[in-house]
Amino acid sequence: MDRFVSTYAMRLDSKGRMSVPAAFRALIARDGLEHLYCHPALDLPALEAGGARLMAGIDSLVERFPPYSEAREELAGALYGAIETLKLDPEGRVVLSETLKAHAHVKDEAMLVGLGDRFRIWEPERFRSHLAEATAKVRTLKRQLGSRNAGETRGEEA
Template sequence: MDRFVSTYVLRLDAKGRISVPAAWRALIARDGLDHLYCHPALDRPALDAGGMRLMAGIDTLIERYPPYSEAREELAAALYGAIETLKLDPEGRVTLTESLKTHAFIKDEVAVVGLGTNFRIWEPGRFRAHLAEANAKVRALKQGLGDQGATREHRGEAT
């Protein structure tokens, strides 16, 4: 596996730790890391986490802006400045800090959701609501794409 895929619902243990799925730990270890990077998502009550590909994505985003520009400095502060390095223990667990849990409204369970190059950590109820909204948007997009194809076929255009 070379992507963070699937969704897992996990309980925090008494020390506030979660177990990172084994396949995901292997991806992080392949980067040569014994930790993962985690920061509050900029636009939702969730956490973004991962290894070097998460960091590369942040680098690419920030590098779109000219050096010393206000936008670049704001993004760098919001992303690099908020990243926490979460050390993996020998059993593959990490401890979520209070500030991370507060941002994502996490109490005793999390949903960890693969996003390909990284993963997102949610409070499970908030993730279910987000997923329902995302699925509705995808259904509407699919319907729109189907309607476009049917319209072209009706007019005799190639699809």
């Protein structure tokens, strides 16, 4: 596997440690890392986490703006400045800081959701609500794409 995929329900133990699924740890280890990067999502009550590909995505996003531009400085500060390096212990667990847990409203359970190049950490109820909304939007998009393709098949313009 070369992508973060699937959804895992995880519990935080009494010391605040959370296991990272073996499949996710394997991707982090492939990058030569013994930690993962984690930051509050900019527009969601969730956390973004991952390894080298997460950082490469942030680098690419920041580099779209001219050096020393206000937008680049703000984006770099909001992303790089908020990243926490979470050390994986020998059992594959990490400790989420109070700042990270507060942003995502995580208490004793979390959902780890693969997004390909990274994964998100959600409070379970917030994730279920987000997933329901996302699923409804995808269904609408599918219907729209289907009706456009049907029109093209009949020689009509969409």
